[in-house]
Every structure is written in structure tokens, then in C-alpha cells.
Amino acid sequence: MRLYEVVNxxxxxxxxxxxxxxxxxxxxxxxxxxxxxxxxxxxxxxxATVKLGRGTTPVIILESAPALKHASPxxxxxxxxxxxxxxxxxxxxxxxxxxxRHPGSFTGSSDHLVSKAFYFDDPEGNGxxxxxDRARSEWSWTHGQLEMxxxxxxxxxxLQQNLTDEVIENPVDGSAVVGHxxxxxxxxxxxxxxxxxxxxxxxxxxxPGQAVFVSAGKYHHHMAMNVWNSRGAGRRARTLGLGxxxxxxxxxxDIGSLTERMSHYGIETRFDGQTxxxxxxxxxxxxxxxxx
Numbered sequence: 395m396r397l398y399e400v401v402n403x404x405x406x407x408x409x410x411x412x413x414x415x416x417x418x419x420x421x422x423x424x425x426x427x428x429x430x431x432x433x434x435x436x437x438x439x440x441x442a443t444v445k446l447g448r449g450t451t452p453v454i455i456l457e458s459a460p461a462l463k464h465a466s467p468x469x470x471x472x473x474x475x476x477x478x479x480x481x482x483x484x485x486x487x488x489x490x491x492x493x494x495r496h497p498g499s500f501t502g503s504s505d506h507l508v509s510k511a512f513y514f515d516d517p518e519g520n521g522x523x524x525x526x527d528r529a530r531s532e533w534s535w536t537h538g539q540l541e542m543x544x545x546x547x548x549x550x551x552x553l554q555q556n557l558t559d560e561v562i563e564n565p566v567d568g569s570a571v572v573g574h575x576x577x578x579x580x581x582x583x584x585x586x587x588x589x590x591x592x593x594x595x596x597x598x599x600x601x602p603g604q605a606v607f608v609s610a611g612k613y614h615h616h617m618a619m620n621v622w623n624s625r626g627a628g629r630r631a632r633t634l635g636l637g638x639x640x641x642x643x644x645x646x647x648d649i650g651s652l653t654e655r656m657s658h659y660g661i662e663t664r665f666d667g668q669t670x671x672x673x674x675x676x677x678x679x680x681x682x683x684x685x686x
């Protein structure tokens with residue numbers, strides 16, 4: 395009898411986030427928000443599903459589900475989808491566009507030392523972060539934990555420094571991808587056990603009893619889980635909001651290793667020959683696929 399042996403218990407360093415799927419009540423209004431305000435492009439439309447992103451990279455997938463109800467603010471689910479822009483100019487264009495078209499949706503901005511971030515709520519209450527990363531050479535690590543902060547970031551000054559007439563007239567410039575996904579969960583200990591010990595991310599930051607940040611390849615975070623609004627929340631019912639989180643690993647071998655690891659820990663998986671899907675402890679659906 396061969397004892398199970400974890401050969402590779404961490405996700406590959408070049409793991410990345412894929413699209414976030416949202417179940418929405420008003421498909422037209424939500425499409426307009428992510429297209430016209432956030433400055434994504436419609437990549438495809440098929441019946442009740444709209445896929446938006448930049449180039450060939452999907453960022454947000456909207457699925458019409460008008461029969462569903464909104465979740466309670468205290469439930470587990472999506473805290474925000476964080477869309478990463480490759481330049482400050484591109485970020486400024488998106489921030490300006492959202493602020494102009496949805497002026498009441500701005501919820502804050504921060505300099506996190508590793509990034510500059512602006513926060514909004516979409517028309518159905520889903521959190522949205524628009525951000526830009528500083529170079530990794532400017533990040534600081536101490537005893538395996540990344541130094542991040544929440545410093546004041548003046549949105550008007552940021553726009554003054556980065557916004558030009560050319561940017562305003564041509565906001566769809568450069569790349570935009572899902573940089574990270576932040577979830578609302580019931581407790582951080584269970585979240586860490588699942589996302590670090592089972593799924594295979596590394597912990598990069600912990601705010602004891604409040605939040606845990608995890609990544610692959612020493613990124614600041616690909617995912618984060620917090621209890622700020624949802625402490626004690628149990629498993630989710632099917633509601634509007636988060637439908638699915640996609641994670642992209644390098645190849646089929648990574649899918650195989652992950653599937654074996656999750657099976658070892660007794661986590662039910664659904665494998666369709668190309669992707670593996672499973673629920674986290676709060677019924678957030680996670681799907682992992684290979685980039686090649």
C-alpha cells in the first residue's frame with residue numbers, strides 16, 4: 395500500500411487569476427457599467443451571458459439570473475473583484491470614467507505601498523477595485539510577510555497627475571486583467587486552512603482574526619478573505635452576486651496535482667477533462683483551468 399505523499403503542495407509560481415463570473419438581475423445595465431464606465435470591451439455575447447475584458451483576456455462574465463434575490467450584506471460571497479491596469483494612465487482613465495458616469499459609486503481610495511487602488515460598487519452592489527501595481531523591486535518583505543499599508547490617496551490629485559485629454563478620449567488602452575479577488579467569509583482560520591493548506595496558495599499577509607491574503611509566486615495577493623462584514627457567516631444560498639472565481643495554472647500537470655491534493659483532503663471536485671471545480675467552505679465556486 396502506497397501512502398499518499400504530497401509531491402507539490404503549492405500552486406505554481408506563475409498561477410494567475412481568471413475571470414470573475416457575476417450572476418446579475420439586469421444584464422443590460424451591468425453590461426453598460428463594465429463596458430462604458432470601467433472601460434472593458436465586450437468580447438462575446440451569447441444568450442444570457444456577456445463576457446467583457448481587454449484584447450482576448452476575459453475579466454468579467456455576466457450571467458443573467460433575474461429570478462435570484464440579492465444576498466444579505468452579512469453573507470459570505472464577493473467582497474470585490476480587483477481589476478489590474480498596466481499603467482497609471484490607464485487606471486486614471488478608468489477611475490475618471492466610473493466617477494463621471496456613476497458618481498455615487500465611489501467608496502474610497504488607498505495607497506497600499508505595493509499598489510494604488512480605487513474602490514467602487516457596481517449597480518448591483520458588487521465591490522470593484524481598480525488598481526495599478528508598483529514594481530516588485532519596490533515591495534518590502536519582513537519574515538515572510540509582505541509590508542502593505544492603507545495610506546491616504548487623493549483621487550483628485552491622482553487624476554490631475556495622470557489624466558490627459560488623450561487619455562480621456564481614448565480610455566481603452568493597455569491591458570486589464572483580474573489581479574486578485576477578495577472574498578467575504580465566516581472566519582479566517584477556516585479560510586487559511588482551505589486556501590493555503592488545501593488549495594496551495596502561500597500566505598503573504600495576515601491581519602489576525604480579520605483577514606488573510608494569499609498568493610502564488612510571491613505576488614502581493616491573488617486572493618484575500620475577510621470577516622469585516624461577514625463574521626460567522628455560513629454556507630451561501632444561490633443568490634445574485636458571485637457566480638464563480640476562475641484560477642489559471644500553467645498546465646495539465648498542475649490540474650492533476652491539484653485534483654489529487656483536494657481528493658486527499660476529502661474535498662469533492664468536478665473534473666471535466668480540462669478544468670477542476672470545487673466549492674470553498676462557504677459555497678463559493680472555484681474553477682481551475684490550465685493556460686495551455
